[in-house]
Amino acid sequence: MGGLWRSASGRRRRWAIRLVMVGLLCLAAGVVTQAAMTAPRDGTAADVPAAPPRDGITVATESARYGTIMAWYPNGSRLYYADEHTKYFDVDPVRNTSATVEYTATDTVHTAGPNCRTPPCARNLVERTNLTTGETTVIRSRYDDSETAAEWHDHARVSETEIVVADMVADQVVLVNTTTGLTEWRWDAQNAFPVTGGGPYPGDWTHLNDVEVLSDGRVMVSLRNQDQVVFLDTDTGVQSNWTLGADDNHSILHEQHNPDYIPPDRGGPAVLVADSENSRVVEYQRLDGEWHRTWTWSDSRMQWPRDADRLPGGTTLVTDTHGGRVLEVAPDGSVVWQVDLAHPYDAERLGTGEGSAGGPSARLANLTSRGSSAGDAGDQRETDSSAKSDRDTVVFVAKLLRQLVPSRWLNAAYYLAPIWMGVPEAVAVLVGVAALGSWLALELRWHSLPVGLRLPVYWTGRGSDDEPPESDDHCGGQ
Numbered sequence: 001m002g003g004l005w006r007s008a009s010g011r012r013r014r015w016a017i018r019l020v021m022v023g024l025l026c027l028a029a030g031v032v033t034q035a036a037m038t039a040p041r042d043g044t045a046a047d048v049p050a051a052p053p054r055d056g057i058t059v060a061t062e063s064a065r066y067g068t069i070m071a072w073y074p075n076g077s078r079l080y081y082a083d084e085h086t087k088y089f090d091v092d093p094v095r096n097t098s099a100t101v102e103y104t105a106t107d108t109v110h111t112a113g114p115n116c117r118t119p120p121c122a123r124n125l126v127e128r129t130n131l132t133t134g135e136t137t138v139i140r141s142r143y144d145d146s147e148t149a150a151e152w153h154d155h156a157r158v159s160e161t162e163i164v165v166a167d168m169v170a171d172q173v174v175l176v177n178t179t180t181g182l183t184e185w186r187w188d189a190q191n192a193f194p195v196t197g198g199g200p201y202p203g204d205w206t207h208l209n210d211v212e213v214l215s216d217g218r219v220m221v222s223l224r225n226q227d228q229v230v231f232l233d234t235d236t237g238v239q240s241n242w243t244l245g246a247d248d249n250h251s252i253l254h255e256q257h258n259p260d261y262i263p264p265d266r267g268g269p270a271v272l273v274a275d276s277e278n279s280r281v282v283e284y285q286r287l288d289g290e291w292h293r294t295w296t297w298s299d300s301r302m303q304w305p306r307d308a309d310r311l312p313g314g315t316t317l318v319t320d321t322h323g324g325r326v327l328e329v330a331p332d333g334s335v336v337w338q339v340d341l342a343h344p345y346d347a348e349r350l351g352t353g354e355g356s357a358g359g360p361s362a363r364l365a366n367l368t369s370r371g372s373s374a375g376d377a378g379d380q381r382e383t384d385s386s387a388k389s390d391r392d393t394v395v396f397v398a399k400l401l402r403q404l405v406p407s408r409w410l411n412a413a414y415y416l417a418p419i420w421m422g423v424p425e426a427v428a429v430l431v432g433v434a435a436l437g438s439w440l441a442l443e444l445r446w447h448s449l450p451v452g453l454r455l456p457v458y459w460t461g462r463g464s465d466d467e468p469p470e471s472d473d474h475c476g477g478q
């Protein structure tokens with residue numbers, strides 16, 4: 001009698017476990033299906049999402065997954081779209097024009113299979129496009145024989161005939177005459193940094209991803225893999241007492257993108273920067289010869305931001321790459337404008353100056369900081385009520401995952417993942433796989449199948465329908 005009762009109880013327990021597993025699989029499948037069906041695709045011009053209305057034309061670029069450049073009219077409809085290049089990076093408005101931009105882009109040139117074995121491997125470009133007419137001119141281009149980090153992520157215009165290029169391939173900043181093609185000035189990161197620091201040399205040592213010529217004549221450079229923004233005197237090189245950040249001191253900056261300098265006449269000296277691997281945008285103010293963090297913004301969705309521009313009214317235009325959006329943050333920290341994009345790199349609001357060129361410092365504008373504490377109202381993507389509760393649950397798990405998995409690993413996984421894969425979707429896939437694996441293991445154990453889950457796979461030799469004792473923990477154990 002006791003044996004029969006235990007047997008019935010065991011069956012009920014099994015069915016309860018099966019129901020839980022089915023529930024977990026349905027939850028995971030629901031999250032993934034919903035994301036795959038509603039993800040921004042922008043594989044063609046028709047897929048560019050409409051943006052909410054906002055004063056001024058907004059331009060955005062995307063790199064990886066899809067390489068695109070697109071622009072919206074102030075009413076939110078599409079003004080421009082192009083995807084001729086593999087990747088598009090930093091975009092700048094051209095002075096004295098209303099809708100003309102310059103940008104850097106990279107074409108991956110695969111001449112021998114999926115990996116480049118026969119150079120050239122990459123073609124880097126600076127181009128100028130009239131967004132209204134679509135007329136595009138190549139300002140400068142160069143082939144490179146490497147495939148790893150063989151990209152130009154930024155350039156800045158110095159005069160009608162001169163640009164500086166952030167040459168990530170050579171770990172150099174180069175001032176080039178665009179008429180003659182001749183190099184007029186060059187700064188090499190090896191002048192000031194050991195090749196033992198930063199990323200692996202020579203593959204992706206500095207990841208030199210941003211350059212800006214300041215109004216006082218200095219040059220500001222972002223060395224992503226050194227976690228530093230450096231200031232160059234064009235005669236003497238690095239002004240080391242101005243350096244923001246330190247290699248591997250991730251409390252200040254962690255593999256940043258797109259620093260913008262705000263000069264004293266707009267409340268600086270300050271640097272507004274996308275602190276990418278810390279999943280936040282930050283501003284540092286220079287006070288008494290030292291940098292002090294005066295503003296921070298993040299929310300539960302933000303993951304690997306790569307641009308922040310302070311606009312004249314004190315709002316901040318942000319690209320949140322793995323959060324999948326371009327957004328505008330008001331001085332009080334609320335999100336006042338947002339458009340979903342698959343993989344944005346840089347955004348510009350035309351008519352406001354290049355980057356943060358028209359905006360005040362956070363200190364001058366008295367901006368409100370915002371952290372990434374649980375329960376904030378930042379995640380505005382979950383607007384589909386049918387999927388909202390499922391996604392809320394997974395977002396909660398996602399936050400937990402962020403605490404456990406180093407951001408670099410997480411961001412590397414997102415970089416390679418399908419276009420619809422965000423934080424919640426990644427968690428859903430992990431939960432689904434874990435549930436399926438556990439369920440299979442349990443069924444094998446319950447049915448005493450001859451194949452166990454020990455590694456290496458072994459032969460039990462039992463092959464009967466006998467149920468093992470409840471306490472017999474063979475599943476995956478030793």
Ligand SMILES: [Ca+2]
Nearest residue numbers: 090092155156
């Ligand atoms: Ca630029």
Ligand SMILES: [Ca+2]
Nearest residue numbers: 258308309355
């Ligand atoms: Ca910027």
Ligand SMILES: [Ca+2]
Nearest residue numbers: 309347348355
């Ligand atoms: Ca920008």
